[in-house]
Amino acid sequence: xxxxxxxxxxxxxxxxxxxxxxxxxxxxxxxxxxxxxxxxxxxxxxxxxxxxxxxxxxxxxxxxxxxxxxxxxxxxxxxxxxxxxxxxxxxxxxxxxxxxxxxxxxxxxxxxxxxxxxxxxxxxxxxxxxxxxxxxxxxxxxxxxxxxxxxxxxxxxxxxxxxxxxxxxxxxxxxxxxxxxxxxxxxxxxxxxxxxxxxxxxxxxxxxxxxxxxxxxxxxxxxxxxxxxxxxxxxxxxxxxxxxxxxxxxxxxxxxxxxxxxxxxxxxxxxxxxxxx
Amino acid sequence: xxxxxxxxxxxxxxxxxxxxxxxxxxxxxxxxxxxxxxxxxxxxxxxxxxxxxxxxxxxxxxxxxxxxxxxxxxxxxxxxxxxxxxxxxxxxxxxxxxxxxxxxxxxxxxxxxxxxxxxxxxxxxxxxxxxxxxxxxxxxxxxxxxxxxxxxxxxxxxxxxxxxxxxxxxxxxxxxxxxxxxxxxxxxxxxxxxxxxxxxxxxxxxxxxxxxxxxxxxxxxxxxxxxxxxxxxxxxxxxxxxxxxxxxxxxxxxxxxxxxxxxxxxxxxxxxxxxxxxxxxxxxxxxxxxxxxxxxxxxxxxxxxxxxxxxxxxxxxxxxxxxxxxxxx
Numbered sequence: 001x002x003x004x005x006x007x008x009x010x011x012x013x014x015x016x017x018x019x020x021x022x023x024x025x026x027x028x029x030x031x032x033x034x035x036x037x038x039x040x041x042x043x044x045x046x047x048x049x050x051x052x053x054x055x056x057x058x059x060x061x062x063x064x065x066x067x068x069x070x071x072x073x074x075x076x077x078x079x080x081x082x083x084x085x086x087x088x089x090x091x092x093x094x095x096x097x098x099x100x101x102x103x104x105x106x107x108x109x110x111x112x113x114x115x116x117x118x119x120x121x122x123x124x125x126x127x128x129x130x131x132x133x134x135x136x137x138x139x140x141x142x143x144x145x146x147x148x149x150x151x152x153x154x155x156x157x158x159x160x161x162x163x164x165x166x167x168x169x170x171x172x173x174x175x176x177x178x179x180x181x182x183x184x185x186x187x188x189x190x191x192x193x194x195x196x197x198x199x200x201x202x203x204x205x206x207x208x209x210x211x212x213x214x215x216x217x218x219x220x221x222x223x224x225x226x227x228x229x230x231x232x233x234x235x236x237x238x239x240x241x242x243x244x245x246x247x248x249x250x251x252x253x254x255x256x257x258x259x260x261x262x263x264x265x266x267x268x269x270x271x272x273x274x275x276x277x
Numbered sequence: 278x279x280x281x282x283x284x285x286x287x288x289x290x291x292x293x294x295x296x297x298x299x300x301x302x303x304x305x306x307x308x309x310x311x312x313x314x315x316x317x318x319x320x321x322x323x324x325x326x327x328x329x330x331x332x333x334x335x336x337x338x339x340x341x342x343x344x345x346x347x348x349x350x351x352x353x354x355x356x357x358x359x360x361x362x363x364x365x366x367x368x369x370x371x372x373x374x375x376x377x378x379x380x381x382x383x384x385x386x387x388x389x390x391x392x393x394x395x396x397x398x399x400x401x402x403x404x405x406x407x408x409x410x411x412x413x414x415x416x417x418x419x420x421x422x423x424x425x426x427x428x429x430x431x432x433x434x435x436x437x438x439x440x441x442x443x444x445x446x447x448x449x450x451x452x453x454x455x456x457x458x459x460x461x462x463x464x465x466x467x468x469x470x471x472x473x474x475x476x477x478x479x480x481x482x483x484x485x486x487x488x489x490x491x492x493x494x495x496x497x498x499x500x501x502x503x504x505x506x507x508x509x510x511x512x513x514x515x516x517x518x519x520x521x522x523x524x525x526x527x528x529x530x531x532x533x534x535x536x537x538x539x540x541x542x543x544x545x546x547x548x549x550x551x552x553x554x555x556x557x558x559x560x561x562x563x564x565x566x567x568x569x570x571x572x573x574x575x576x577x578x579x580x581x582x583x584x585x586x587x588x589x590x591x592x593x594x595x596x597x598x599x600x601x602x603x604x605x606x
Binding site: 256 | 297298301302305309312313422423425426427428429430431434435437438442538541542544545546548549552553563564567568570572575576578579582583586587590
């Protein structure tokens with residue numbers, strides 16, 4: 001762990017990303033302390049510019065506090081990004097592991113399916129899924145996971161393919177270990193680092209997809225999110241630029257921080273890659 | 278076997294490989310339609326205001342909706358293969374006509390975006406790779422990192438605020454001025470459309486620009502370490518000649534492949550950008566269909582865009598195999 005931290009620390013921008021990410025997580029966790037009221041509530045005069053009428057970042061056409069929306073929206077973005085990634089990584093690892101370990105028809109089917117997923121425009125597919133399942137946190141998480149898992153599956157399959165012929169796996173077979181034990185306890189720990197890296201970068205993509213869906217009006221109607229704020233503020237561009245601007249900056253900073261952390265993880269977990277670059 | 282015959286066989290093989298993928302997409306489409314609440318008859322009955330159960334059953338029988346699922350799937354496949362994508366009850370038009378009507382605008386946006394993104398991506402990647410670890414490289418890398426993290430719809434809105442509302446350089450939305458309402462290929466018209474095209478194109482190309490810049494930089498660096506570069510240097514070629522003639526040509530290949538792979542993502546991005554700028558293409562149509570809960574139309578757009586990706590990948594593969602003779606045909 002200390003060894004890992006020492007490697008991670010060498011990448012300055014990754015540390016910066018981590019600090020920003022911790023701040024954003026802190027903002028999400030304390031949203032209900034600083035803004036105890038419902039972010040959808042009318043908090044005061046509508047269309048107040050930033051800094052006026054007690055609004056730090058202004059208010060929108062219905063008098064909703066933009067700053068409160070950003071704080072509460074952080075929770076939504078991080079939660080959906082994390083959950084969608086967990087589902088996608090879990091399912092993708094399972095499918096990729098099975099395909100890589102057993103090969104044969106399982107592998108054939110998986111490869112055809114991932115090929116199809118690489119062909120269909122994933123964002124439109126996500127829109128369709130959410131529209132059909134009706135917008136809610138669950139349907140958004142499922143839709144993002146459905147369009148994200150094939151990338152994980154391909155990666156894990158490749159790792160399993162290259163590891164399953166190694167001597168230590170053959171030794172396990174000789175010892176009479178069950179397939180499940182070899183897959184879960186022997187091979188999987190050896191390909192955790194690439195899975196962690198792809199997972200961390202996937203959180204960033206998931207947040208971008210979520211904000212895009214919410215912008216198009218496919219967010220959970222009961223939950224404040226950054227994409228929703230921007231979508232609601234787009235008609236006010238001429239008169240109230242701040243409604244759209246600040247939530248967008250929040251998305252940008254969050255996604256950037258996660259990407260930086262992801263690249264730092266990549267450098268720290270795959271030292272050989274870094275030396276080559 | 279002659280070279281042309283070989284090439285022809287390769288094209289044929291790739292066409293055959295595309296068939297199962299197309300079939301799979303159509304089947305996914307069919308099941309998505311099944312997953313949705315209510316069928317076409319429910320929609321029609323809802324539009325009519327009231328309908329007796331007997332009448333609805335009669336309608337279902339007429340549309341074949343009372344048949345078992347495999348039969349329905351077969352009928353659906355047959356319809357799609359004969360380019361019948363169903364009927365949009367909102368627009369009271371066949372889906373295919375609607376989609377084809379909007380196809381040109383999207384194609385225009387996509388072609389201009391790819392040209393801009395690939396062109397500038399190659400230049401920026403080249404600049405970064407030739408000035409490795411200088412301020413130029415750092416600046417370009419930071420630019421790529423930031424654009425990679427920016428939501429497209431937000432960039433579009435910010436462009437509207439700055440360049441349309443404050444500076445007044447470009448129109449906020451649409452494809453042409455209402456005043457100049459005609460479809461002729463006059464010079465004024467082309468200029469008008471081009472003027473409207475600038476902001477959507479720049480917005481949509483930003484993300485891909487970042488992608489191609491990073492790819493080009495990595496590709497240049499990888500090629501620079503190859504043996505043939507050492508050979509070129511040993512025979513006394515100038516560094517500029519090695520970089521721009523030998524390395525550049527080889528480094529371009531992965532960028533070309535990526536341009537094909539990214540077409541699917543580009544269509545997804547165009548939904549967002551078109552709805553921001555009210556660009557009257559497929560993406561805007563999808564946005565309208567979403568609001569009108571017009572599922573038939575949404576599925577039609579999805580199917581067509583997936584087919585477009587298959588077609589583009591096919592073309593890229595074929596072009597690629599003739600660009601690079603090392604590829605096995």
